[in-house]
Amino acid sequence: MQLDSLSWFPGHMTKTRRMITAELGNVDAVCEILDARIPMSSRNPDVDELTAGKPRLIVLNRVDQADPEMTKKWAAYFRSLGYAVIETDAKQGGVKQFSSAVRTLLRDKIASYEAKGQIGRVLRVMVLGIPNVGKSTFINKVSGRKSAKAEDRPGVTRTKQWVPVDKTLELLDTPGILWPKFEDSGVGVRLAFTGAIRDEVVDIEELAMRLMDYLGKNYPKAIEERYKLTVAEEDDGYALLEKAGRKRGFLISGGEVDTERMSRILLDEFRGGKLGRFTLELPPEGESA
Ligand code: G4P
Numbered sequence: 001m002q003l004d005s006l007s008w009f010p011g012h013m014t015k016t017r018r019m020i021t022a023e024l025g026n027v028d029a030v031c032e033i034l035d036a037r038i039p040m041s042s043r044n045p046d047v048d049e050l051t052a053g054k055p056r057l058i059v060l061n062r063v064d065q066a067d068p069e070m071t072k073k074w075a076a077y078f079r080s081l082g083y084a085v086i087e088t089d090a091k092q093g094g095v096k097q098f099s100s101a102v103r104t105l106l107r108d109k110i111a112s113y114e115a116k117g118q119i120g121r122v123l124r125v126m127v128l129g130i131p132n133v134g135k136s137t138f139i140n141k142v143s144g145r146k147s148a149k150a151e152d153r154p155g156v157t158r159t160k161q162w163v164p165v166d167k168t169l170e171l172l173d174t175p176g177i178l179w180p181k182f183e184d185s186g187v188g189v190r191l192a193f194t195g196a197i198r199d200e201v202v203d204i205e206e207l208a209m210r211l212m213d214y215l216g217k218n219y220p221k222a223i224e225e226r227y228k229l230t231v232a233e234e235d236d237g238y239a240l241l242e243k244a245g246r247k248r249g250f251l252i253s254g255g256e257v258d259t260e261r262m263s264r265i266l267l268d269e270f271r272g273g274k275l276g277r278f279t280l281e282l283p284p285e286g287e288s289a
């Protein structure tokens with residue numbers, strides 16, 4: 001599939017939209033998990049409209065893989081739009097700040113519950129996220145839940161799940177899939193860079209070439225150090241892929257570089273954090289704090 005034409009027919013989204021709307025009355029807040037490397041591309045912008053009026057928390061997850069300076073900028077950007085924001089590495093790091101962030105976000109609500117004599121009333125938070133942002137890992141970490149994802153087990157239909165965090169906080173783990181929204185062609189490309197779109201459905205060399213191009217322009221030092229090459233001004237992604245492949249000795253007959261092999265290596269190393277920490281998109285200009 002051509003990268004620029006990546007899209008999905010959002011059939012499942014209809015079901016998910018219905019579920020979000022139906023459950024909204026049962027929760028106090030909505031928490032959206034985003035991939036800190038691609039905070040915009042990993043959002044589904046419909047969530048804003050669907051959850052209008054609910055207090056909102058954004059979790060920038062995978063901060064261990066993102067550029068720390070850029071994560072600060074993204075957090076400031078979302079705060080300037082009125083969201084509460086926390087930054088997490090759900091895989092290795094702690095997620096303790098989640099409960100206190102929810103309680104701060106809902107302090108007026110807690111006060112009004114208490115005014116009605118409902119001391120210690122359970123707060124309920126709907127958790128949303130497109131696939132691969134780390135939603136399951138995050139929920140498991142926050143709640144101490146050990147179970148595997150239900151949708152990973154054959155024959156198991158996912159139903160809605162209330163997951164207790166502590167005595168006064170519960171999460172609604174949403175069934176149904178929240179798809180990303182391919183509003184511009186860059187969204188599909190960035191999702192593919194991070195592995196959120198399976199490599200089987202994209203042209204791996206085109207993907208790697210685009211990634212090299214981006215890294216060569218924005219993070220040349222990382223490429224130079226990792227692949228022991230020099231990034232020249234005129235080098236495009238393909239030229240860099242060839243240079244890296246040559247350095248690694250990935251040659252095929254006639255001394256040509258095996259760019260397909262190098263493509264897989266680049267994507268693996270990028271996703272595995274071997275090249276460093278990168279953020280692949282900037283907060284929109286003029287709107288940031
Ligand atoms: P999802 O429910 O949103 O689809 O994502 P899930 O939690 O299944 O996470 C997808 C992969 O991302 C998992 O890796 C998980 O460990 C990893 N992950 C989640 N959060 C973070 C994070 O903050 N930082 C990093 N570096 N990785 C994260 P996996 O390879 O599929 O599984 P595993 O071998 O790690 O268990």
